[in-house]
Amino acid sequence: MSEKPAYSGNTVMARPDGPLICGSDTAVVVQDAEAKLIRRDVEVALCRCGASNNKPFCDASHKRIGFSAGQEFIDEREESIAGQSGELVITVKANAMLSVSGPVTIFSRSGESVTTRMRAALCRCGHSAKKPFCDGSHKKMGFVG
Numbered sequence: 424m425s426e427k428p429a430y431s432g433n434t435v436m437a438r439p440d441g442p443l444i445c446g447s448d449t450a451v452v453v454q455d456a457e458a459k460l461i462r463r464d465v466e467v468a469l470c471r472c473g474a475s476n477n478k479p480f481c482d483a484s485h486k487r488i489g490f491s492a493g494q495e496f497i498d499e500r501e502e503s504i505a506g507q508s509g510e511l512v513i514t515v516k517a518n519a520m521l522s523v524s525g526p527v528t529i530f531s532r533s534g535e536s537v538t539t540r541m542r543a544a545l546c547r548c549g550h551s552a553k554k555p556f557c558d559g560s561h562k563k564m565g566f567v568g
């Protein structure tokens with residue numbers, strides 16, 4: 424059994440050219456659009472390249488396809504999470520984005536980009552120009568997953 428890191432609060436780390444590492448000191452709940460539980464854990468790696476054969480989870484296909492995603496970002500919709508607590512709930516929208524709810528800190532691995540949100544739509548098709556956030560590109564490129 425692999426040892427998982429201890430988290431403080433809820434976090435989503437955008438790995439450069441790789442998945443979204445979602446962690447929590449309570450729980451990360453991954454569910455489908457009908458709120459059916461997919462996985463409950465303290466850490467999950469979710470695909471954001473769009474190519475995983477095990478969606479919504481990363482299966483390392485990002486390496487095979489040469490996925491390129493700069494890790495730094497600007498968030499124009501930062502929200503305060505002060506005094507908030509609770510699970511990190513991630514709803515996998517069919518053929519669309521990851522819808523995140525719960526107090527969460529989203530950051531780049533370098534630590535240069537960081538924001539806090541109560542809600543966020545994160546890209547999982549690999550085509551957003553505003554990664555790690557969704558910009559609606561899944562519709563244009565006909566993402567299926």
Ligand code: FES
Nearest residue numbers: 470471472481484
């Ligand atoms: S990010 Fe790893 S398979 Fe898509």
